Amino acid sequence: MANMSAAQASSRPVLLWVFRREFEAITCGVDVSASGRCEVRTVPQWDPSLAVVEPFECAGEALQRHAEVARRLREIGWVVADHVPMQQRAA
Numbered sequence: 001m002a003n004m005s006a007a008q009a010s011s012r013p014v015l016l017w018v019f020r021r022e023f024e025a026i027t028c029g030v031d032v033s034a035s036g037r038c039e040v041r042t043v044p045q046w047d048p049s050l051a052v053v054e055p056f057e058c059a060g061e062a063l064q065r066h067a068e069v070a071r072r073l074r075e076i077g078w079v080v081a082d083h084v085p086m087q088q089r090a091a
Contacts, residue, residue: 010034015063017070019078026078028069030062038062042069 016029025045032038040062043051056062070080 011039013084014059015066016084017066017080018082019070019073020081021078025081026073028066028073029084030059030066032059032062040065040069 011031011033013029013031016027019026019028026042027045028040028042030038030040036058038056038059038061040054040056041051042054054062054065056065074080
């Protein structure tokens with residue numbers, strides 16, 4: 001992506017869920033940078049300009065926030081259509 005920041009380029013996704021409701025989709029994921037900082041990204045796929053990116057200092061906080069977002073989306077009618085589980089860090 002041409003507009004990707006250096007921080008985004010050096011981060012890797014560790015968790016990504018796809019939520020669907022009718023013909024719309026929202027992705028919610030956790031990215032971790034090489035320095036260990038995390039971001040929770042919630043992106044409505046019909047308009048990515050509405051994405052919300054929340055920074056966290058540690059993975060535990062980011063994963064907790066991801067769980068909160070997922071729970072709220074399910075409460076209002078979104079269903080998990082797909083997910084990528086957390087992957088082990090390379091040694």
